[in-house]
Amino acid sequence: MAATKGKAGLHNESRSGRDSGRTDAGSPTVSAAAASLTTNRTYTLDDLDTIATVGTGTFGRVFLVKDKKTRGFFALKAMKIPDVIRLKQEQHVHNEKEVLTEVNHPFLVRLFWTHHDDRFLYMLMEYVNGGELFSYLRSRGRFSNSTGMFYSAEIVCAIEYLHSKEIVYRDLKPENILLDSEGHIRLTDFGFAKKLSERTWTLCGTPEYLAPEVIQSKGHGRAVDWWALGILIFEMLAGYPPFFDDNPFGIYQKILAGKLEFPRHLDFYVKDLIKKFLVIDRARRLGNIKNGADDVKKHRWFKSVDWDSVPCRKLKPPIVPKVSHEGDTSNFDTYPEDEWKKDTPVAAKDLEIFKNF
Template sequence: MKVLVKSQVVKLKQVEHMNSEKNLLALVSSTSSIGPKKFCVSLFCTFQDERNLYMLMEFVQGGELFSHLRRAGRFLVDVARFFAANVLLALEGLHQLDIVYRDLKPENILLASNGYIKLTDFGFAKRVPDRTWTLCGTPEYLAPEIIQSKGHGKPADWWAFGILIFEMLVGYPPFFNSDGQGPFGIYEKILACHLIFPQEFNPSAMDLVKKLLIADRSKRIGNLKGGINDIKDHDWFKGVDWNLLLQQLIPAPIIPKISKPSDSSNFEYYPAAQMDDLPGIQRGSRPLSYDGHQYNSNQSDQDIDPYGYLFESF
């Protein structure tokens, strides 16, 4: 359950993002396309009360790919290839819906109980038939065209895909802040695009990463005439049965340990707001609306929702 305080969403100017995230997750969850349904987290329903927004989503128990990568240090080639192929199918499905994900990173990739991935956090995702100009995403994964405000679209996801492959095989992204300069130091490194590969880096993976991390998006693999098939047919993915992978019939290299349906032990502990700390939430209380059905209650003047008009479609 994702709970968001309306006043904070408004204060941080995230109203458009929240409505967009809800609409995109609803689209992904209802599509007939297999890729997004199998490789993206599902949204079951949304509702709200006078103070908060609620998003009831699929509980993906295997934890973040980031946590598994950090424990391993780096992934073996076959492990990285499996997860990269999963992500490729997820992005393929999203792009077919004209959705640019824009925040690909290990922290936003969850492992399901069968070891397959689920993309989560669609806060930066957007339906983009052509291009958009918003600067958003995680600095280490931003494509040059995003940094330079040249307008970006699906090719930006292919750049991030190259960063992800590099990070899975090495343990850290190719462009990161090592001198305390903050994001601007990272941006300079991205624009310089000087790649340094460890000596043991897999040669075919190196070739693919180089083709993904081309600053000129018109020459970037995935954005060429062959589209995503150029990536699928690359030598690094040789031997991958894409149909079996789509049906999730290939054994995963990492199977999360899950003891019960409510097991959350695969997730890192982050201090979170307690129920009593969230405005408007009381034990046993019912939301103002659920799936379009209104609950009648004797509301006092202080319970009137001043932000309701901003979330009419939520």
């Protein structure tokens, strides 16, 4: 699996065998200038200067843009409406906006403004300039026990917050975890996130990270995020996911068989934690039993973590990205600035679906 430098939260061509028909719905710390004028501000596209493309995907691009008034930097995600419709992603796009409008947490990317014209849907988001956790993991091969614990602790707090709002994230993986300039995480790409009333049946996600109940179409809920965290911790510490194969069907068979083989160097307690996350029966899965995230936090692997300090960003990040200024794009791939915007306008009847976007 080849190393990649980062795609600002847009999934797609990140690694072989990892696409799964994953839709593009992602984005890439807010600068002081940006943060001061974001809360009650209505933007227009004319307010923004496009600096560079920092991510591409199936039907979208993420641009680094600069606010002409405040000189602050943002990530502007632009999605082609004809492709959103063709790939039947209308509901996912609306879900993403609904979820991001409702959340406010130090470990989740922020949404400031949405807009559409007759070609594109736009989401103006926080620009997180440290790049993807994926690229750091690939360059190092694997993380140490303490490094994996740091990222896991911040992710636990992010998942706990989302679940407290009845939101299931459904797309946890290293490509969707960005690092800010100090090295703290931001979850991005909320295209699969969903407000849950009961259970949901949509098959979505990345094959290596899918919970058994998703593959079996049994209806799924918040437990899928704890399963995915188990996969992520394994991948961070081993350098590869626990269930992998050359094709998705082979991956699904291995997930349902549930046979775990740990590398020898893994800490005893982290192996126990991973086993408790990767329980096929979700009623017995850690994080999904009666005390929820508290059961996760009390696990022996996290014994040294001061949980009150985590959401305050007081833990010391193990990796501090090399960032020279707020609009630095060096932690993301470079993309050709091609004729991407020359698309034909969408018919008025098709735009009706997005009238509230």
